[in-house]
Amino acid sequence: MEFKEAKNKFVQTWGALGSQWGINKTMAQIHALLMVSHEPISMEDIMDELQISRGNASMNLRALMDWGIVYKEYKAGERKEFFTAEKDLDELAVKISRERSKREIKPALKILKEVSAIESDGTAAEKHFVDQTTKLYDFVLKADNVLDKITEFKDNWLAKLVVKMIK
Amino acid sequence: MEFKEAKNKFVQTWGALGSQWGINKTMAQIHALLMVSHEPISMEDIMDELQISRGNASMNLRALMDWGIVYKEYKAGERKEFFTAEKDLDELAVKISRERSKREIKPALKILKEVSAIESDGTAAEKHFVDQTTKLYDFVLKADNVLDKITEFKDNWLAKLVVKMIK
DNA sequence: ATAAACTTTCATTTTTTTTTGAAAGTTTAA
DNA sequence: TTAAACTTTCAAAAAAAAATGAAAGTTTAT
Structure with missing residues (x-):
């Protein structure tokens, strides 16, 4: 070729x-x-x-x-x-994930928070809805933070990770 | 609401x-x-x-x-x-990333490997192309593995992580 | 101030993607 | 075996997204 x-x-x-x-x-x-x-x-x-x-x-x-x-x-x-x-790939990844987070994830999180906050009448259907959307909110929030963490830990990441985990 | x-x-x-x-x-x-x-x-x-x-x-x-x-x-x-x-969100994330990896990332990696393997004549243009696509290949490969790692480490992840990193 | 060199905008067209719905296919029950 | 109850398929239609290109806008040089 x-x-x-x-x-x-x-x-x-x-x-x-x-x-x-x-x-x-x-x-x-x-x-x-x-x-x-x-x-x-x-x-x-x-x-x-x-x-x-x-x-x-x-x-x-x-x-x-x-x-x-x-x-x-x-x-x-x-x-x-x-x-x-931008030719630095770490920089590229950080920028893409920041933008996607800002444009797509953050607004979605806002909605997830809203809908998970309804007052459930005690039926199984409503209880499950609240439970599942709450879990989803927590999950997406965590996932959304992962890339920030990766950036933060980029240099000397193991040491910093251990410190962060212990305290 | x-x-x-x-x-x-x-x-x-x-x-x-x-x-x-x-x-x-x-x-x-x-x-x-x-x-x-x-x-x-x-x-x-x-x-x-x-x-x-x-x-x-x-x-x-x-x-x-x-x-x-x-x-x-x-x-x-x-x-x-x-x-x-599937209502378990970890399971959901694993399945989605496995599929996307299989369908989209793996084929792209194959092409990246191919194109980065050309014999560069020594011009700056070709040298840069080989260099950049090689870096991209490595980067995507690493990123592609991240979710497997996360799965693998899901339980007792810190301990396992440290062990893996040390050896 | 004018014009040349260039970029942006946006109504229209083109392409791509998604959806429809009816015919064909499948399974189950009698 | 027949027919009812259901699901899948796929050609055609509709909708959505992207691309065009010419007019409008901007900047720079003279």
Whole structure:
């Protein structure tokens, strides 16, 4: 396999993976392209490489910047804008999970808290509802915190983990 | 807020969360409904409660069973089938992550391995590509293993963790 | 102030995904 | 074996999501 073919395969795969996880295909593809590029790319070149329209490129680049995982760059003497991706994978993971937490998990948690707080009349149906939604709230809350913990423990994590667990 | 309203809100929220994570809305809603129900529900009742067609109900129930998070049940004397959801949340998380790993992560890893294995000519572009995809492969592989580890360590996890880390 | 170089916006079109519903299939009971 | 009670399948329809492209907007240079 040669470079161009491999790059294309990677971009396609990353795009497909993205859509399976609720991220639009083009957004994931642009991100893939920028991740494996050693130098900033212009919008023109992105459009060209992915065969997409100017509007599509513009909107998805904006979305990627909103997620904090793609940056705009300016080259001296050049009028147009160039783009780069966050290439540190730990940083990337932290940013993605922060955004997903903020946009999706936190609002869902709020609803879970609300619905689990109803006054149950003592029927089995209502008791089970309250019980299950309460458990779900606790579970999601815990899961939502896991990535923050991982970040926090990133360096010297075992020692810190043990300390945290003991106290 | 009363029971019916709360239940509906929960089902809607769970459905919305599902679609943001690449799971179709109806599938997530059916799952939500079964999760908070204290007794098995028939297809008829699911169709009725979610206002969906028979075909839709049938297909999404099958999908949920394929994921291993919804079970068919038979009631004595009743001809029709009833459905229940896995209600243990740890079990649920394990099953979902196993499936997503099998269906999405593992195939992606295979491609990542392939594309990172190209023979780089020495240009900066190709060197960066190989370097970045290799890192990504390692990262995804590690992340993919995290949930297995969590399962494994579920009981008495700190002790086991320390042992594992030391040896 | 004008125009060139570039980016963003958004109504419309296209594509993709999901849903429907009726026909075909299956199981059980008599 | 027949028919009633139920489930599955899948082509067609509907709905939802994404992409287009041209007009509007912005910035920079002269």
